[in-house]
Amino acid sequence: MSHVYVTHRLPGERIAELGQHCDMACWPGPGLLPADALRAAVSEADGLVCLLTDRIDAGLLASAPRLRFISSLSVGLDHVDLAAATARGIAVGHTPGVLVDATADTAFALLLAAARRIAEADAFVRAGDWRPENAWSPDFFLGRDLAGATLGLVGLGAIARAVARRAAAFGMRVVGWNRSPRDVPGVEQLPLDDVLAESDFVSVHVALAPETRGLLDGERLARLRRGAVLINTARGGIVDEVALAEALASGRLGAAGLDVYEREPLAAGSPLLSAPNTVLTPHIGSATALTRRRMADLAAANALAALRGERMPHCANPEVYG
Structure with missing residues (x-):
């Protein structure tokens, strides 16, 4: 046997x-x-x-x-x-x-959490920093609107297409790039650099391969709009984590939501742990x-x-x- x-x-x-x-x-x-x-x-x-x-x-x-x-x-x-x-x-x-829908839900959950500063606001309340003297103000925890914003998809596989459907329900314009041309209803196809330059939010959905390792390096991250939000539920290694942490620390990028990392578990000395405006989850994209x-x-x-x-x-x- x-x-x-x-x-x-x-x-x-x-x-x-x-x-x-x-x-x-x-x-x-x-x-x-x-x-x-x-x-x-x-x-x-x-x-x-x-x-x-x-x-x-x-x-x-x-x-x-x-x-x-x-x-x-x-x-x-x-x-x-x-x-x-x-x-x-x-x-x-x-x-x-x-796992298409479960991972698409995770990507969109990270996008919403990063856009509306959910983790930061949660920590603020738990730390006892929400007090009568700062109970509310017009600029209190200002986030980013999804309606009318542009979502850029890096990769147009099944998970990316599921994310595009969710984005459409939120009133977002969706643009995308794929290594080989792929017609996706509701997604405007653009070259990768144009996707990065035109997007308020970017969500990564390519497989990790020699051709995609380091795809979003420092140079490409610099093409993102100032204040843009990056989401990665694909694989670590596609995004240069050091360059990403630097872009977040400098304020060049507005926020990031990450479920995957170059090294898993995330190393204790990773600069992402101290980067501002980040939502970090431990590779739970399909965890239902x-x-x-x-x-x-x-x-x-x-x-x-x-x-x-x-x-x-x-x-x-x-x-x-x-």
Whole structure:
């Protein structure tokens, strides 16, 4: 019987079904699976169900001679050496589609929170700074209007399109750029530099790849309108965090809402922690109970198909099937 290792306890019925068709072992915790434990676990595994926090590099794959498939509970696969897996003929599955609305909601929640200074106002009240002598004034915690403002989308995939629909309901003009031309109703297509220059709010929705790493560097961030708000729910590494922190500290940018970072967890010395007007969340874009169950079900479905010798429903490297 095939041996499948699961790097974290997962919700849903399909993962239990997977256990009925293989010898399945699961990391019991606490916490995330350490790298050395992962290496030991996959050394005799035929299949792996993993998370985006599990680094699946060429060295790890070399230590797993029996591995036939990887099923990741994620949309992005920047934690997997896809080229090395493909060279070995290892099918790699992922979970696209099911987290679109949850992540779009998170992006828009960050946009609203940053625009209306929600985190800053919450801290103000909790610190006891809201007192009778400063109970209200015409310039008290002034934020930014969404209605009539321009939202720029960097990338026009499914999540970006869902954000565009939300923005339209708020009366925003929406412009966007995609690496390959893509016609999206209600979104005016512009070159990337024009999107940045014309937008009051910019939301990032491209995948992390060699071509997009550092895409929003210091030079491009300088093209943003003064006081603009940047939102990133895609991947850390797309935005230059040092340049972003400097732009926020100088007042060049008005605010930022971030759910993803170059290094996760965010390093204690990150300049983002002391940057003003920031809303920081710990990579919770898809964190709803329903979405996580759907992701786990899809990851299990990919693994079940691989066990049967069938094509994965969502395979990131279909060339392994010839």
